[in-house]
Amino acid sequence: MSSKAFAAEQLIAPPTGTVPIDFRELWAYRELFGFMVWRDVSVRYKQSVFGILWALLTPLITMLIFTIIFGKLAKIPTGGIPYPIFSYAGLLPWLFFSQSMQRAALSMVAERNLLTKVYFPRLIVPMAATLAPLVDLLIASSVLFAMMFYYGLAPTPHSLYLLPLCVLWTWVTAVGVGTWLSALNVYFRDVGQLIPFLVQVWLYASPVVYPASLVPASFQWLYALNPMTGVIEGFRWALLAHGSPPGPLVLLSLSVSAALFVTGGLFFKRMERSFADVV
Amino acid sequence: MIHVEHVGKRYRLGQGVRHDTLRDAIAHRVRGGFLRSSGRSEQDHLWALKDVSFDVAEGEVVGVIGRNGAGKSTLLKILTRITPPTEGRVRLRGRAASLLEVGTGFHPELTGRENIYMNGAILGMTRKEIRRKFDEIVAFAEVEKFLDTPVKRYSSGMYVRLAFAVAAHLEPEILLVDEVLAVGDAAFQKKCLGKIAEVATGGRTVLFVSHNMAAVQQLASRSILLADGELIADAESSEAVATYLSDGNQRSTATNLKTKDDQFRIESIRFDESVQELGFNKPLRFDLSLSLDRSYETANIGLGIYNSLGACLVTSRSLVDGLEAGEAKLSIRILDHHLPPGDYSLSLGIHRGMESIYFAENVLSFSLSDVGVSDPLIQPYLARKRDRLGAFIPGVWEKV
Numbered sequence: 119m120s121s122k123a124f125a126a127e128q129l130i131a132p133p134t135g136t137v138p139i140d141f142r143e144l145w146a147y148r149e150l151f152g153f154m155v156w157r158d159v160s161v162r163y164k165q166s167v168f169g170i171l172w173a174l175l176t177p178l179i180t181m182l183i184f185t186i187i188f189g190k191l192a193k194i195p196t197g198g199i200p201y202p203i204f205s206y207a208g209l210l211p212w213l214f215f216s217q218s219m220q221r222a223a224l225s226m227v228a229e230r231n232l233l234t235k236v237y238f239p240r241l242i243v244p245m246a247a248t249l250a251p252l253v254d255l256l257i258a259s260s261v262l263f264a265m266m267f268y269y270g271l272a273p274t275p276h277s278l279y280l281l282p283l284c285v286l287w288t289w290v291t292a293v294g295v296g297t298w299l300s301a302l303n304v305y306f307r308d309v310g311q312l313i314p315f316l317v318q319v320w321l322y323a324s325p326v327v328y329p330a331s332l333v334p335a336s337f338q339w340l341y342a343l344n345p346m347t348g349v350i351e352g353f354r355w356a357l358l359a360h361g362s363p364p365g366p367l368v369l370l371s372l373s374v375s376a377a378l379f380v381t382g383g384l385f386f387k388r389m390e391r392s393f394a395d396v397v
Numbered sequence: 398m399i400h401v402e403h404v405g406k407r408y409r410l411g412q413g414v415r416h417d418t419l420r421d422a423i424a425h426r427v428r429g430g431f432l433r434s435s436g437r438s439e440q441d442h443l444w445a446l447k448d449v450s451f452d453v454a455e456g457e458v459v460g461v462i463g464r465n466g467a468g469k470s471t472l473l474k475i476l477t478r479i480t481p482p483t484e485g486r487v488r489l490r491g492r493a494a495s496l497l498e499v500g501t502g503f504h505p506e507l508t509g510r511e512n513i514y515m516n517g518a519i520l521g522m523t524r525k526e527i528r529r530k531f532d533e534i535v536a537f538a539e540v541e542k543f544l545d546t547p548v549k550r551y552s553s554g555m556y557v558r559l560a561f562a563v564a565a566h567l568e569p570e571i572l573l574v575d576e577v578l579a580v581g582d583a584a585f586q587k588k589c590l591g592k593i594a595e596v597a598t599g600g601r602t603v604l605f606v607s608h609n610m611a612a613v614q615q616l617a618s619r620s621i622l623l624a625d626g627e628l629i630a631d632a633e634s635s636e637a638v639a640t641y642l643s644d645g646n647q648r649s650t651a652t653n654l655k656t657k658d659d660q661f662r663i664e665s666i667r668f669d670e671s672v673q674e675l676g677f678n679k680p681l682r683f684d685l686s687l688s689l690d691r692s693y694e695t696a697n698i699g700l701g702i703y704n705s706l707g708a709c710l711v712t713s714r715s716l717v718d719g720l721e722a723g724e725a726k727l728s729i730r731i732l733d734h735h736l737p738p739g740d741y742s743l744s745l746g747i748h749r750g751m752e753s754i755y756f757a758e759n760v761l762s763f764s765l766s767d768v769g770v771s772d773p774l775i776q777p778y779l780a781r782k783r784d785r786l787g788a789f790i791p792g793v794w795e796k797v
Contacts (some may be wrong), residue, residue: 129487130482132482133481150521236479
């Protein structure tokens, strides 16, 4: 934190109306943000026996189950892509999203000790919580590339820059949903109970185990309101050239993500004032 | 510099309890909508601070005193921006950090070294700043050998030392110190006080919240006194302390004191005022009434008597055996205390085994009259100096 941020006279007054997000202040606290991410990552791998192995096992085992049930038994069409690859490529962004979103949602209550004792821009907490699963994503994607090599599939050339963009999009969505839920969770602990259910429903409402093309055409626009639809389809298209290139429906998904991101931040700022009194 | 202007903070009673679940919130909305015509009533609210104004100049050390619940912590929370005020405003220049968050953000799985960095960052230090002070922090905390051990394996003493060391090496322009002095062993407490004195005399702006009246008077030349959220004195420390200690002149009884043990409740403690008429050096009697949910083999009950300067003059401590469940009424007589006339306050501490379950200063206060001082030469002297004399034991000089 640079002392420059404090050189000027500061005013502490009752908050009124909508509080804008103070980006300069967020920037001043970037080191704390970094430390929080680092803490989450290092604590996560410190005490488990298998350590980083878990980051591989979770998507692998889920993928195996999906392959048996949806690939072999239900024979869901994947447009020529081996089902293991198809579902794994959907699982990667999905797991990153669901873990980030969950961690963010529970973060404010988990850090109540900090919130009631030290001041810092509160937005740091849910935002930092979303980044630790990024490490899992990187570890898990090594398996994806190994599998693609095994099946003799090469990633498309433009995936080099499109995949990171898709990950960024996933993150923006997770932060949007996470900030909404984390602020609500401070006031209503029901949110903690709701999340596992939400994740379950959301998984099947997204094209993880099936392609989006299976959804009837008349429902496509409704389906695209789920931002994860665009993210996962985009991810598969960028990596495997599967499905159709991004069209107006992807734009719809994108704008829902952006709306969640912006409103999440504003809602969080609005609720922020009484966090320390309520949490 | 700090300008506090008409600051007030209102809490909703039961905040965080009533709307803990969505169902309650919905139920409340529905009830509010259908059954209540007006908004929330004023009775649901508690003003933790009311119209508090004061200024602190740069480099000044100001004490903040008041009983538990007077609003001291709320004031600090507003100054550190943890919670916003409901009304009024504060203008300040410089980074304000408080020592009330000792150990905040320590993670048990991280090593001592990692926690120093993490905690430092939480308190607002830059990585560079922490690196520069790292050795000093480690030396102060006396944990060199355990730097790479997760703090979950630390003894509680080491843990607290490390936590205080990080906080104490923070160098904000405005330092807010809350009761952190009750940590660690005696030697470390002394070190803590020394460090705070060093900071306080080093030209930093300091707000020093404490129940230790001697320390307040020693470190702060000026003090503000809060009572029920209102600022009732802003004066020289000795004067504010005297006001604080005498504020309960009529408060010879305290009731419903909360202990850390839910099954051990203090119904009341009372000073037997009839002693006032008895006069100089007559036995003092205190009555303690307890309500117990189970029997206690022993309890260790201590009293301390403080003069109007806040100095502890008399302490007493004794074991009570075989406390049965139910109501228990106890009484103690303190003989030969030799306390001169004046205003005193009482502290009460209760231990169960080695564990302290209750301690509070200034639980009640009382005055001793000068009835019974017969010597006409000594009487005006006692009347003038009063309780500041401490124990007054008349002697006789003899020529030898």
